[in-house]
Amino acid sequence: MNFLDLIWLIPLFPLAGAALMLLFGKLLDPQPPSEVAVAPGVEPVYEHGHGGDHAAHAHTHAHDAHGHAAHGHHHPGPLQNLIRLICPGMVLLSFVFSAGAVWQLSNLPVHIHEIRQFTWIAAMPFHMANGHMATFQVDWGFLLDPLSSVMILVVTGIGFLIHVYATGYMAHDNGFYRFFGYLNLFVFFMLMLVLANNYTLLFVGWEGVGLCSYLLIGFYFHKKSAGDAGKKAFIVNRVGDAGFILGMLLMLSVLGTVRFTEVNTLLRSGQFPVEIAGLGVLSAMSLLMFFGATGKSAQVPLYVWLPDAMEGPTPVSALIHAATMVTAGVYMIARSSALYELTPHTSMIVASIGAFTAILAATIALVQNDIKRVLAYSTVSQLGYMFLALGVGAYWVAIFHLFTHAFFKALLFLGSGSVIHAMSGEQDMRYMGGLKNKIPVTHWTMWVGSVAIAGIPGLAGFFSKDEILWQAFSSPKGSQLLWLVGLATAAMTAFYMWRLMNMTFYGKSRVKPEVAAHVHESPSVMTLPLVVLAAGSVLAGWLGTPKLWGLGEAFHTFEHWLEPVFALGGEASEHPASTEWSLMILSVAIAAAGISLAYYLYSKRPEIPERIYESAKPLHKVLYNKWYVDELYDFLFVNGLGKGGGSVCGEFDRRIVDGGVNGAGWLTRFSASVSMWWDTWIVDGAVRFTSFFVKLLSYPACIIQTGRVQAYALFVVVGVLAFLGYYVTR
Amino acid sequence: MHPVTTVHYLALSAALLLIGTVGVLTRRNIVIILMSIELILNAVNINLIAFSRMFHHVDGQIFAIFVITDAVAEAAVGLGILIALFRNKETVQADEVDILKW
């Protein structure tokens, strides 16, 4: 079958699954009356928040209850298995079709295939900024080129694995069908995002994944913290989306089109000069769209939602906030590479913000105690790397890092979910330790992931991260400062990841006794995806080995595959090979140092961190409280703009708007009184005047009528006199 | 002295007419007014007789008879009204009977 012509099916499968779930799910998986949780405290650390009361229950289930204190214990319905089949199955179908389409794409002479389903927004002519007429038409169209092919494979592949994992993880949750419905819906929107052939359709997917993120973060909606986190995610995203829309409209106004192919043609045609001198329209456009990306991909300043998003179930964190949704921003900027090539200033801003975010998040991750928080900040930090790569012009490297990061980050999140599952809901690493032998599969898969992320050669993370560091150093748009920041972040990354590993798996067990009794390995439906992802973490990196190693073309596939998309004249760096080697060795050494330091501090001599903590309490406090950024935002925007703006608006509403209304009322009354005056004096006056006038005229006649006969007689005589006088004188 | 012609009679009649008119218009006492009306009627009669004499026929005189008849009837009725008025209003002054005014 011609997969290329059927790429429209790829998003449709998960949409069908979502529709089935959300419309009919209640029938398939009828819920018992939900017991509202007695959620002991609302400690944000706990995803599940049921503390110890469930441990008191006598369970015959192999799985302990987790994640549903807010929803009540739920015995799986007989048709739940159907859901387990349908939803992951849909994603699997998408994956199969994606793989087939990509395979067929690679056989095409030119690796581009664009199909158009139907016209969504009909052609509307409008004036561009330069006065020409353009037509605004948005098609429901799909573009399959190397970039989107990488993305669909990542989304569907890793999405499928996570779906499988989630069937086990969410087995005892009340909202099983709802969860999978949302998850499938998310996959649909993400696929729409990456397959769209124009910015508007991309934005549809963009918004859609934001919506699903909100729905899934707030999945345990009985918990206030979950709902708040969902709202925060959505609102912060929205702020970014405003920038995106403005950028898109600016693009329409300047370029007259939003379709990728046309935009790229226009931008690469040489019509627009590279904006080195100042900030022109294109810079504004690229900055606005980048602002949107900071919202979606959790960069400074709009990253604050991602740590809070850990309120959602772990598979959600894995899929959305590690592998796919947060990478949407990276994808979008990579897609707009032609634009960013023309705006070096914006690219510099992108790189700087990426680097800054990376190091900021890493510093915060150093001292967090919640296992998922560490991973969340790690995600922010790694995304920073990707933006750093984008900023220095190494677009394929960013996508490569996205690719490898999806593997090991999803692995780490799912692994942490497995740990939490084993620990009956405990997420605080201070109460873990020595779990290595108790949950072996989880342990060694996470070990692979941690090694990968730390950047040890041979595993995926090394190749992509190292390439980023090299590009930061050597690219004409890069700088040594950026490289240094990246290196420092890499050191910290290795350190905090291995801090996590040591605190969780090695050393003395600090596990609470009642939890320790129930520690058990997860079922295979959960561990199998972990193994697959671990394999991926190892192997994926070999697709993009450094040219330095001279391993042959097969090991540079990634770069070659993505080359036509970015159409960059390969700017060869003038740095000698020795520089590259030395940098590479330096980064490996730093990573190794970080790992061993973590081992030393947290396994060998755990008392030292205590001492460090004692001596540097203020610093620790700042780092632990995330540099007080959330508090700052609260002050500035929530209270400042939000409540302050609200009170200003309230005043405005009371004074001016209500004043206007009251004024209108006063005006009405006033005009009524004027009318009354008019009516009384002028209209009635006219009437009265009429009567007065008539009386005035009748006065002489009244005077004549005296009632006395002799007066009448007099008039008779006068009349006769006149009469006769006339005739006599005639 | 000029011989007395019809003109003298006409002048006399006119004078009497005017005297009677003055009386009607000027006096307040209704009885006097009625008497003044009699004067007027007599003036008319004189006129009629003068012309009857002038044209040598008796039609004038016959008309004068009718005038006298009319004067009689009118005087009778008029005085009857006066009595009725006096009974109701206790006055015979024409000025004081002015209810029918605006």
Added chain:
Amino acid sequence: MLDTVFFYLFAALVLGGGILTITRRNAVHSAISLIVSLLGVAGLYLLQQAEFLFAVQIVLYVGGIMVLFLFVIMLVNLDQAAKEHQFNKQWAVALAEIGYFWYRGANGFATADTNPAERAVDTLGAAVGNTQQVADRLFSDYLLPFEIASILLLVAVVGSVIMAKKRI
């Protein structure tokens, strides 16, 4: 010549009586003056050879109407009226009017020419007397007016009786 003298005599009676009538305060004086005037008029009738009318005037007018007037004057208490103001408010206007009237008329009278035919004939040249003539004309040509006049008198009688009654 005698005619002239008698004419002026009777004229004086008529006019004088008339003037007295309208100017007297006392109603009885007025009535008596009117009687004098009417007698004068009767005289004038006689001068004009209207003997029947002369008789009728005396009998009807003086003997009937003036007696009626006198009776009514006595019925109506005019003592109070005699004390009051006699002339009403419009006497000036009335006099002015009448004066003007006379002025307009006087010219006519002064320049009128007399009828010569009157001088020629002294008597009415008929064998019958005036009464006979009147009767002849009255009951032949003017019969209808005569009858109507009699009805008028009937009506007047009825009317005056009703007007003067205390209770209708």
